Amino acid sequence: DDDDDDDYFERTAARFRAFHSNGLNVALHLITTPSAIASTCAAVRFLLLEAAAAFPNDDDDDAFVVWMCRSVLCAYGASLLSTVGFRKHAGVVVATWVALVGVAWMSERLVADGHIASAKDAGILFAISYVGQELAHAMTREKTYQQSYMFDAGWTSTLLEHTYFLLPLCFDAAWHAKDVPVLSWIVAHNYVLRCKMTGAKEKKALRDIYDFVTNEDPARDRTAHWWFEKLRGKTKKAFENVIDSEAIANMFAKKFRSDAWAVEPIYSMNEIYVASSHHNFNSDTVFYMEHCDGPWSVYPWCFVYRCMVAVNENVQVETVFPMEGSGSCLSDGDVVGFDYHREIHIIRDLPTKNTDRRVTMKLHYVVYPRCFGFLGRFLAKLASFYNWAARNLFLSTIAPANTFWKFMAFMVLFVTRSVFELEKRAGLSSVVAVLAAYYIGNNFIHEHFFLAFTSYTHYCMYIATYQIREGINFGTFKRNVVFFKSIALFHLGYNYFIKYFQYDLISLAMILGGYSLSFSAAYALGVDQTYFGVELGECEPNFVDGFPYNLGIPHPMIIGSIVGLLGFHKNELFREHLPYLVPAHCLFYLVHMVQEEVFDIYKYVEDAAKSSGKNTGMKPKTSPGRKKIGSSKKDNNALVGGSAATTRRRSSRLSPNNKVDDRSPAWARD
Numbered sequence: 001d002d003d004d005d006d007d008y009f010e011r012t013a014a015r016f017r018a019f020h021s022n023g024l025n026v027a028l029h030l031i032t033t034p035s036a037i038a039s040t041c042a043a044v045r046f047l048l049l050e051a052a053a054a055f056p057n058d059d060d061d062d063a064f065v066v067w068m069c070r071s072v073l074c075a076y077g078a079s080l081l082s083t084v085g086f087r088k089h090a091g092v093v094v095a096t097w098v099a100l101v102g103v104a105w106m107s108e109r110l111v112a113d114g115h116i117a118s119a120k121d122a123g124i125l126f127a128i129s130y131v132g133q134e135l136a137h138a139m140t141r142e143k144t145y146q147q148s149y150m151f152d153a154g155w156t157s158t159l160l161e162h163t164y165f166l167l168p169l170c171f172d173a174a175w176h177a178k179d180v181p182v183l184s185w186i187v188a189h190n191y192v193l194r195c196k197m198t199g200a201k202e203k204k205a206l207r208d209i210y211d212f213v214t215n216e217d218p219a220r221d222r223t224a225h226w227w228f229e230k231l232r233g234k235t236k237k238a239f240e241n242v243i244d245s246e247a248i249a250n251m252f253a254k255k256f257r258s259d260a261w262a263v264e265p266i267y268s269m270n271e272i273y274v275a276s277s278h279h280n281f282n283s284d285t286v287f288y289m290e291h292c293d294g295p296w297s298v299y300p301w302c303f304v305y306r307c308m309v310a311v312n313e314n315v316q317v318e319t320v321f322p323m324e325g326s327g328s329c330l331s332d333g334d335v336v337g338f339d340y341h342r343e344i345h346i347i348r349d350l351p352t353k354n355t356d357r358r359v360t361m362k363l364h365y366v367v368y369p370r371c372f373g374f375l376g377r378f379l380a381k382l383a384s385f386y387n388w389a390a391r392n393l394f395l396s397t398i399a400p401a402n403t404f405w406k407f408m409a410f411m412v413l414f415v416t417r418s419v420f421e422l423e424k425r426a427g428l429s430s431v432v433a434v435l436a437a438y439y440i441g442n443n444f445i446h447e448h449f450f451l452a453f454t455s456y457t458h459y460c461m462y463i464a465t466y467q468i469r470e471g472i473n474f475g476t477f478k479r480n481v482v483f484f485k486s487i488a489l490f491h492l493g494y495n496y497f498i499k500y501f502q503y504d505l506i507s508l509a510m511i512l513g514g515y516s517l518s519f520s521a522a523y524a525l526g527v528d529q530t531y532f533g534v535e536l537g538e539c540e541p542n543f544v545d546g547f548p549y550n551l552g553i554p555h556p557m558i559i560g561s562i563v564g565l566l567g568f569h570k571n572e573l574f575r576e577h578l579p580y581l582v583p584a585h586c587l588f589y590l591v592h593m594v595q596e597e598v599f600d601i602y603k604y605v606e607d608a609a610k611s612s613g614k615n616t617g618m619k620p621k622t623s624p625g626r627k628k629i630g631s632s633k634k635d636n637n638a639l640v641g642g643s644a645a646t647t648r649r650r651s652s653r654l655s656p657n658n659k660v661d662d663r664s665p666a667w668a669r670d
Helices: 002-017 023-053 061-085 090-112 119-140 155-176 200-216 233-243 246-255 283-288 370-397 403-425 428-445 449-468 474-499 505-525 556-570 572-577 581-598 602-614
Strands: 193-196 224-227 261-265 271-274 303-310 317-321 326-328 334-339 346-349 359-369 632-634 637-639
Touching (some): 002 155, 023 061, 023 090, 023 119, 023 155, 061 090, 090 581, 233 359, 246 334, 283 346, 403 428, 428 474, 449 474, 449 581, 474 572, 474 581, 505 556, 556 572, 556 581
Antiparallel strands (some): 193 334, 271 359, 317 346
């Protein structure tokens, strides 16, 4: 019975997830498990060839053995339809199928390129993969699932079941894990943290800091700084109490699991800071520009957090995070923590004026996976060194005394602005990833690796972001997908118009007409709604009745994009040299379409609207694992609005006829 099989896999998966909750452990399993399967396929291939050699014949034994291995993988993949259950675990099944295709390709390439020349070599790779899995558990301090049943009666059958389900179990664990490292790049998580100090001990510490600044009475026409290591006595103790406060510890614990992540203070970077009354062309001006504080944004897996703590009342200076889309005046114990090297921010003055100095504390923490302590501690040293160098330059340019230091003040502003522009438009991590893909692909993998990597990355971002939908930094998401989509369009244009151009009037007309339609639809909706703004709760639904939604063309954005893509593919010379480029684009569209059909967030809205309309008193259905979706009515059409307590709104864009059954789906992105 399919339902029984589904429940059986779910029970097994629940047990497996208990031993694979650490995202890094899961990510390493997604490397070692396919590697082990590929090595097994290669070993079987050599063993069958050795057996066939004992019976000489004229047939191509190698081709037959390869066909057999592929057939076994296909049969295994087909069996998952029943044993895993496609209806309940479609994402896991599809991901496993894709992985099996990759496993077959990897196994055959390892043999063809001579990396595996015998069954012994395949066995060595299998052993490395197995040991790698054990090390993954040791690094992340998680016990293995196998340890939980090895001494039970009937453990052999459990081991066979574990082995059979291992690949889909890994994808299921990745599906449920919230901190898979590879997704920190694919998914634009929101890393801005907030809390408020309300405890008696914390309030007393802030009062002691304020009294210290008042007694020091610094000049109001420039900023003042007291570094932590220079403080003494009561003031230093108060500073330490803030650093170790329960409010800040809980703030980090909500984002970073304490069993997987370490959070340690960087004392050498900490300071008490008093704002200046003006910022006229000195280094203070930096804070009134959009900027990132540190340069190490490409450093992997680890974070340096700057936490701004408001010591006293502030109604004038607002701290804004443009990518996240939020801003507020930090006042009386408010705390905001952000990525020192990656988060773009700015402060700006409001019309209201402070009656006192604005006193804040700048606290810094390094956050790193516990298994990568050496990486985290090294990043802390890098950040400390940069902070020391920047601090000395900063102090010399607060009030530049001569032409040289005025020039240095200009350089501070110029470099800050340049780094900000690159971070805002593309993201340093994305730029480095593109350059690395270009170098590695051309030198070690395949000439088309760079083309494939940069043509389809934005689809992966769409798919992963739609699946998660919570805790997304909307500005960073838009930046990333626009950057990679621009590269994908450049590839299409460059290869079509420069490398493989062949005059084809119909092809050109399809490209021009298709993309004109698609871009017109995107323009009518606006950038935010085009890029998941409604689904992520960042904007209200926009009901478009004008061009091109008044043409009667269903889903003009997606239809236009596909027509344009097929226009590229119609060119015979383009199609001959890049036969898979356009079909792969269309395949990614299809995958995302299937995802939205299977995980349709809108059907819960309709159920909620029906329940609300009937006034039955029953609670409307909610999407599993998602927040409840409220509803309202406008022009007799269902809209989606969050309840007062709901921060994320889910919505759909209706068609020009404003019928719920005819709405344009959210996958119409391109």
